[in-house]
Amino acid sequence: MPQLRRSRKLPLVGPGFADFRVEGLVDDFVVKATWDGRCLALSESLYQRALLAVAVDEIFVETGLVPERSRSTLCGTPADVILTLARSCDSLHVVEYTRRCSDHR
Numbered sequence: 001m002p003q004l005r006r007s008r009k010l011p012l013v014g015p016g017f018a019d020f021r022v023e024g025l026v027d028d029f030v031v032k033a034t035w036d037g038r039c040l041a042l043s044e045s046l047y048q049r050a051l052l053a054v055a056v057d058e059i060f061v062e063t064g065l066v067p068e069r070s071r072s073t074l075c076g077t078p079a080d081v082i083l084t085l086a087r088s089c090d091s092l093h094v095v096e097y098t099r100r101c102s103d104h105r
Contacts, residue, residue, distance in 0.1 A: 012040040017078040020097035022046075024089030033085050035078060042085070049088040050074055 012035055022033040026045045033042035042050075053072040060066035072084040078097075086095055 009039050009041045012075070012078060012081060013038060014077040014079075016100060017082070018098040018100040020078060020082050021094060022082060022085045022089070022092070023094040024086075024092040026088070026090055028090075031089065035081070040074075040081065046085060046088060047074075050084050053084060053088050 017035070017037075019037050020033075020035050022031075022042075024031055024046075026043075026049050029043075029045050031043040031046035033040065033046055035041075050072065051074070054074060057066055057070075057072040061068055061071050072087065073080045074084060075081075082095070082097060086092055
């Protein structure tokens, strides 16, 4: 069974989600990402694949082939980041999130 590669932690804050979790495969290795509402922790191979997606999307956005709003990111909103991570996996096993309840006073 493939082993989880070393992990990386990144600060991430934003509206919408209280937390999320993504699990899948990248190049036949198990990868995981979790966000606890403050810090994104993810497998190194998932991080590298997501960085590649961000770089490729930058080129496509600059040439006008992809709209700005659908750009991959690791520093946008939690919703944007979870989509980037999910798209970066070869296959997905788990995508879970908890929505943050808004305070409407």
